[in-house]
Amino acid sequence: MTRTAVVICPGRGTYNKPELGYLHRHHAERLSMFQRFDAIRAEAGQETLTKLDRAKRFTVGKYSRGDVASPLIYAASLADAQALADDIEVVAVTGNSMGWYIALAAAGALSDENGFRVVNTMGTLMQDHLIGGQLVYPFNGDSWTNDPDRKAALIEDVARIDAMDGHDLALSIELGGMLVLAGNEAGLAAFEASQPSVQDRFPMRLPNHAAFHTRLQAPVATEGRARLAADLFEQPQHPLIDGRGKVWWPDASDTHALWEYTLGHQVTETYDFTRAVQTAAREFAPDLFIVTGPGATLGGAVAQSLVQAEWRGMANKSAFFAQQEVSPILIAMGRDDQRFIATG
Structure with missing residues (x-):
């Protein structure tokens, strides 16, 4: 029996000390994809993902940097999205903040490598400028x-x-x-x-x-558009829900407008993740909301967004957890006790 799911990709702050080694622990079979990402990093003179993920020591000062955290989270999250069980039908994809870039790749609007180029470029620009x-x-x-x-x-x-x-x-x-x-x-x-x-x-x-997501990032948005061409973007293969709650539909999306939003509005205006989750619930009514790893901290925000919308009659925390006990609707792949539900 098919299970329908909305896939939700996390943003910054989700690759922490417990996640060190995530790529090798969960996705050794996707090493060839990570090596392609490594090649892009090497061209830019940056430390490779596989080396960063294999490190013996985690330091916040290093791993919270935009040019380190962003590509690691992208690789882990995209690999998780590609590891879903065969009986799961992805009906829509969304993400939080930087997770929007991952969602673009998970939905097919960017190739794996082009998605990595977008994430690595924007993460590096954010770190280089570090405005505010x-x-x-x-x-x-x-x-x-x-x-x-x-x-x-x-x-x-x-x-x-x-x-x-x-x-x-x-x-x-x-x-x-x-x-x-x-x-x-x-x-x-x-x-x-x-x-x-x-x-x-x-x-x-x-x-x-x-x-x-404020006007202070206008210089980063401008430089991002100069470095990342609109022809990187393709028609999504799954519906995409952006940080305004807008749905980008397969075979019906203006890819130039998608580029403009991603490297314009999405960088300099408020990102409404709550609305994205609520749109996913109301428009697609999935059996599951699957939050890809690394980490599991985004699960609380997803649950709270559903409670605010009184999704399936859930109006508070107790109601949400009662629903989870009867039939889980929120799965965090970064949690070992839930991951198997999504991967089979």
Whole structure:
């Protein structure tokens, strides 16, 4: 019996110490693909993926860099997307932030190698420029019950700070019950000073993260378009859901517009991952939402996005986990206790 699935690709921050060795541990049979990626890295004078993945020691300073983390996550996530069981029918593909680039390849709108070129180029440009930074802050409580008033108040505070002289701050990513904010140091510090500490973790700065999905990234977008030609893009083989909730359909997509979105709006405007997940649920009603590895941290944002939409009547955290116990709908391939459900 066929199982339908929406594949969801993760972004930065998902290849951490526990993920070291992920490519060799889970995908030794795809070594030839990784070697093709290595060749692209070698041409640019960069350390190869296979060497990075085989390293004996993980350091945050090195592995959180855009020119290291991005290609590693791409290779791991794409390989996972290609390792799904034969009885799984992929009905749509989406991703979070950098995961959009991976989704393009997983859906066939970029070849494996061209997807890698896009990720490696943009990750390197982000690291070279490293304009601004990011932080994460929740607006929902522990029950995941939607709190639109709290969210509105936080966004109003962001606008207040952004209007201050010398301060840049904007909503970078809508991430389930979290807001990812991005800006310059003055803007980020002002927000941290204006909001209370929550769960002893938030507001939480993200190391080696630039001000993704804001106007501050305009120079990166411009350089990305100069380096990455529109003819890299092809018709997707699966429906693609972008960071606005727009669906790009197979055999009906303007590939030049897809290039413009990917290296324009997607770089400089808010990425609404919540809406992407909710669009996937409403438009495709899959049996499963499969989050590819590495890591499994994106699962919470997917679950919270579904709860906010009251998907299948789930209006809080308890309802979601009750559904998971009866019939799992969310599978994280980065979790050993769930991976087998997707790979068979």
